[in-house]
Amino acid sequence: MAGHGLDPEDWGETRAEAHRMLEAALDQIQQAAKRPWQPVPEDLDARYAVAAAARGPQAVVDQIITDVLPNHGGNIHPRFWGWVQGTGLASDVIAAMAAAAVNANLGGRDHGANRMERAVIDWTRAKMGLPEGASGVLTSGTSQATVIAFQAARLRVLPDLRRSGQGAVRLTAYAGEGVHNATMKGMELLGIGSDNLRKVPLVQGQMDCTALAEMVTADRSAGALPFLVVGTAGSVDLGLFDDLNALADAAAALGLWLHVDGAFGAWTRIADEPYRSLSDGIGRADSIALDFHKWMYVGYDCGMALLRNEDEHRAAFAARPSYLEGAERGLAGGEPWFCDYGIDLSRGNRALKVWTALETYGEAAFCEAITGNCALAAAMAAAVEAQPLMALGAPVVSNICVFTARSDLAPETQSQVNAEIAQTLQESGEAVFSTTRGDGRVLLRAAITNHRSRAEDIQAAIEAVAREAMR
Amino acid sequence: MAGHGLDPEDWGETRAEAHRMLEAALDQIQQAAKRPWQPVPEDLDARYAVAAAARGPQAVVDQIITDVLPNHGGNIHPRFWGWVQGTGLASDVIAAMAAAAVNANLGGRDHGANRMERAVIDWTRAKMGLPEGASGVLTSGTSQATVIAFQAARLRVLPDLRRSGQGAVRLTAYAGEGVHNATMKGMELLGIGSDNLRKVPLVQGQMDCTALAEMVTADRSAGALPFLVVGTAGSVDLGLFDDLNALADAAAALGLWLHVDGAFGAWTRIADEPYRSLSDGIGRADSIALDFHKWMYVGYDCGMALLRNEDEHRAAFAARPSYLEGAERGLAGGEPWFCDYGIDLSRGNRALKVWTALETYGEAAFCEAITGNCALAAAMAAAVEAQPLMALGAPVVSNICVFTARSDLAPETQSQVNAEIAQTLQESGEAVFSTTRGDGRVLLRAAITNHRSRAEDIQAAIEAVAREAMR
Secondary structure, eight states, rough: OTOTTTTTHHHHHHHHHHHHHHHHHHHHHTTTGGGOOOOOOEEEEHHSSSSSSSOHHHHHHHIIIIIIIGGGGGGTTTOOOOOTOOOOHHHHHHHHHHHHHHHOTTTSSSSSSHHHHHHHHHHHHHTTTOTTTTTEEESHHHHHHHHHHHHHHHHHTTTHHHOOOOOTOOOEEEETOOOOHHHHHHHTTTSGGGGEEEEEEETEEEEEEEHHHHHHHHHHHHTTTEEEEEEBBBTTTOOOOOOOOHHHHHHHHOOOEEEEEOOGGGGGEEEEEGGGGGGGGGGGEEEEEESSEEEEEEEESSSSEEHHHHHHHHHOHHHHHHHHOSSSSTTOOOOGGGGGGGGGGSSOOOOOHHHHHHHHHHHHHHHHHHHHHHHHHHHHHHHHHHHHHHHESSSSOOEEEEESSSSSHHHHHHHHHHHHHHHHHHHHHHHHHHHEEEEEEEEEEEEOOOOOHHHHHHHHHHHHHHHTTTT | OOTTTSOOOOOHHHHHHHHHHHHHHHHHHHHHGGGGOOOOTTTTHHSSSSSSSHHHHHHHHHHHIIIIGGGGGGGSSSOOOSSTTOOOHHHHHHHHHHHHHOOOOTTSSSSSHHHHHHHHHHHHHHTTOTTOOOEEESSSSSHHHHHHHHHHHHHHTTTTTTHSSTTTOEEEEETTTTOOOOHHHHHHHTTTTTGGEEEOOOOOTEEEEHHHHHHHHHHHTHHHHHHHEEEEBTTTTTTTOOOOOHHHHHHHTTOOOTEEEOOOOOGGGGGTTGGGGTTGGGGGOOOEEEEEESTTOOOOSSSEEEEEHHHHHHHHHOOOOGOOOOSSSTOOOSSGGGGGGGSSOOOOHHHHHHHHHHHHHHHHHHHHHHHHHHHHHHHHHHHHHTTOEEESSSSSOOOOOEESSSSOOOOHHHHHHHHHHOOOOOOOOOOBBBBETTTTTTEEEEOOOOOOOOOOHHHHHHHHHHHHHHH
């Protein structure tokens, strides 16, 4: 292939540079604790501007090492608990090399990557307690999985929707206060409208099924068509869990599709008690959306939609024009094709990194890490309560701890102090909290989906908050 | 970090295994021509079943080498022209290692990966001829980008849609016969309905703008709200291009949003003439959907939505609840956040592989490869016409060649012969054609988005077809 512009002319050089890149990549992970987030250099945009000229692998690897690796998002650091971010695995690097070389398109056809995706789906299905024969597809994340599930739910009540559109029917959906914004965005995208998502009040942190039934009845009386209830397994703000068994009963009684947003919380299914019980009943859902890139720690992006009924899943998405016709033999075999299970026709390989992680470290290591993260959130709560001026914003239920650094101040001043502390500790590299609001105040928030965090990290971070709170 | 289950206990072992994986991955690419697709072994599903136990990096790398790499989809082989698949780059392996180590979430916040995505968007925007200040977001592919663009188009005519839903308004959209199924699926997903997509007849392979105007007028008279016309830059079956300047004029006159499906064909923008002119006018679109994983050859998955008007882009998707509030300093800075430009809140790093490819090989190498692919399609057409019993199904316009191996047979028999040839050559490893339908026959179809193909590959493949056609 001499002289060809898009394969290396000098494979020896490319191999050498790739090995150099690999060492730097593994250094980045091994030294995660020494490399907290840092502010982005002012001239980074200029450094990243695409050059017209070929620079070759050596110059590019040089620049990745100097300009890309240091300007990371901080989320693989052991004291990163901002938002709900995953922390990555060394096995991701191994999987990424193989995936890049194979360059599989998992939209369809008969090859190994699709088989591996089915293996990952089947493992997940079993962990979630869905029956054999349930359906699934890997997605970029819970947001996409939510859209897929909602569309299938809508098809159940409007079977002609793909051709005719929703029309004048007013569909209504229901979710507890605190539901993730992905549900609102799904309602918007599908053209149902976020006004038609009813927020059901919580009782002791869980959706009030009596209120749910009343709202459904009222909507039916008003001419709407209630079709969907969204249960939350791990609320984004507080890590709360709906009573999924009660919701499954209610959904059955009310004739609603039960979808569970389990973005991170679904993985309590493989945790030890008392955390495992939080997601009891999840296997009764009609659909589940969850992420691997949060609490299963694999690299971005990777989520999954699971649907109880494969026919309903396919009814929402299957479509194969003549240029995609299958065949009995050859590459065009391999039914089913994943393009019939979601939005994407071309699909990257997300399965290999999940499989590589599970095979390398074993399921028990994930169980231990997830359980450990919940224990650390409880430890953080205890550390907060041991500080005289701090106070929890809410009890810790799973892996999220929300608190104020100065409960003695007026709400507005607390907000300023907490927001300032979050920024200062991010910039100092000591710890990453994000913020949220509760009881009219900005609060500090730690969502612990980090397999590198240890008890001493929690202690040091709370001490740093206490120090900053007194400045 | 001794004793921790999800970081290596023995980094030396992990490094050694990772380097072994890297060599095998690069071998896979360097030896692409020697490794055509092969049928999947019968026991592969069993081999892929997730084991509960930790197996460590050595056993897992062993299995990736024996069970994953050989069971690829064939698409990096120089004689693969099935469907419209990209062929991958060695630079993808380098980018993948860095991306896996950084593990960035490009949904938001202030870090380098988001800056790089903006650099890639800006480069693409300029190549497509959209004005500075136009907006964009990387996606899993054109299907997602289409959904994003359609939702923004819908918001223009129904600004309250996110809250209230589409309601009883009947929206109608227009596209030429031969439009890709992603447009139908987008109409379905958004709840507009595929019946409300009007297929406009083609004249000499391009949408008939007179017919378009008549259909829009008729729909308006019937009470519908026409909102969108979809131009095609590179039709999936035949590689045809609408006259995008004429469409832009028509869209302006008719008050429609002009979206261009440029999944692969948009990249004629960087080809030499006569191919570049095919996409003239694309920069006048309100939105463009395109892929990098097809004709820019980078690994799956990677597409982009480009929108002329950033306000309209944000109006369709921006939403930031309290747990996602930005800040002036620290990690929560870095506006704008990409979660406000699409469906996904968590987003993987697609920019780095595009940037690494462009920086390593240079833009000119891509221009040359794209132009060369069109020339090979023309060469294939000539080779087909030189065979006495073969015939083209349509003239070759860009990079797609559709033909029958036995024009002398009855249509039904031609279909059987062509389908059989596709399967046989896939299984023999000689060449991968896919099939489509035209004039009531199954036809062989080559979509050349393959930077490894050479003139001798075309010649050998057509000779193999001729041989099989006489069996």
